[in-house]
Amino acid sequence: MPAAIDLPHPDRDDITLEGVLFALSDSERLAIARELRVGPLDAVNCVPWDPSMPKSTKSHLMKVLREGGVIRSVPNGRNRTLSLRRDDLDARFPGLLDAILDADH
Amino acid sequence: MPAAIDLPHPDRDDITLEGVLFALSDSERLAIARELRVGPLDAVNCVPWDPSMPKSTKSHLMKVLREGGVIRSVPNGRNRTLSLRRDDLDARFPGLLDAILDADH
DNA sequence: CCGTGAGTTCAACTATTGTCGAACTGTGCC
DNA sequence: GGCACAGTTCGACAATAGTTGAACTCACGG
Numbered sequence: 001m002p003a004a005i006d007l008p009h010p011d012r013d014d015i016t017l018e019g020v021l022f023a024l025s026d027s028e029r030l031a032i033a034r035e036l037r038v039g040p041l042d043a044v045n046c047v048p049w050d051p052s053m054p055k056s057t058k059s060h061l062m063k064v065l066r067e068g069g070v071i072r073s074v075p076n077g078r079n080r081t082l083s084l085r086r087d088d089l090d091a092r093f094p095g096l097l098d099a100i101l102d103a104d105h
Numbered sequence: 106m107p108a109a110i111d112l113p114h115p116d117r118d119d120i121t122l123e124g125v126l127f128a129l130s131d132s133e134r135l136a137i138a139r140e141l142r143v144g145p146l147d148a149v150n151c152v153p154w155d156p157s158m159p160k161s162t163k164s165h166l167m168k169v170l171r172e173g174g175v176i177r178s179v180p181n182g183r184n185r186t187l188s189l190r191r192d193d194l195d196a197r198f199p200g201l202l203d204a205i206l207d208a209d210h
Numbered sequence: 211c212c213g214t215g216a217g218t219t220c221a222a223c224t225a226t227t228g229t230c231g232a233a234c235t236g237t238g239c240c
Numbered sequence: 241g242g243c244a245c246a247g248t249t250c251g252a253c254a255a256t257a258g259t260t261g262a263a264c265t266c267a268c269g270g
Contacts, residue, residue: 003236003237003248004247005236005247005248017208017210018132021126021127021205022127025124030122042246043246055246056232056247056250075236079237080246092208093208096205099199099205100122100126103198104197105122107217107264108218109265149215161217161219161260162260164216164218165258180267182216182267183216183217183266183267184215184216184267
């Protein structure tokens, strides 16, 4: 499967609190979410903190974030543009995303 | 080991965001935290939603919440009084606890 | 002081997650 | 068209997390 396929994202109402918390309960996934805070980013330009990580592992990280409803991952040429689902998350769980991303690290 | 032993709790500064998110990323643990919202509760009176759950399993749930820094668990006679570590969590991660516990379920 | 009650620990097991190589597929550039 | 690039999927394995019964410990009430 290519980089340019349309992957399934949960609808806003299907995003669960548990799913979001789980997705962000891992340091690396949390770091990705924090990177996306300033705006969408191509996956290629993201994740600069470990260039040696195999692509299948990166793909898996993105998958958990995507399936948890935390990020949106859309094809963009041969890349993928990742973005936070801020509107959906803010609507569904007000204050949650900022509380998490603002948190002391 | 009895019900009345002093179990280790992480210091405020040792509580990690990831640990808190992980502890609360499970429906049952989240439900316990929500029950404790109104105030401390003896473990016996808590967890009314599944009386058939083995005690070792309940003990494990409490352990994860305690080690994650979400709850405090102090001996109280032959029970254990559970309470949210609201002061510590609010100090360390402002807004996080309310955002989570207020969230739509 | 003995029995009961509440909760912890241990050990074994199951189940869920994470890691990574290999094979594969659209996309863009020549 | 051909080729390299970015990511996905699959499968196998490692690692972590959840479940539970049994043995144990302390506190309370007779």
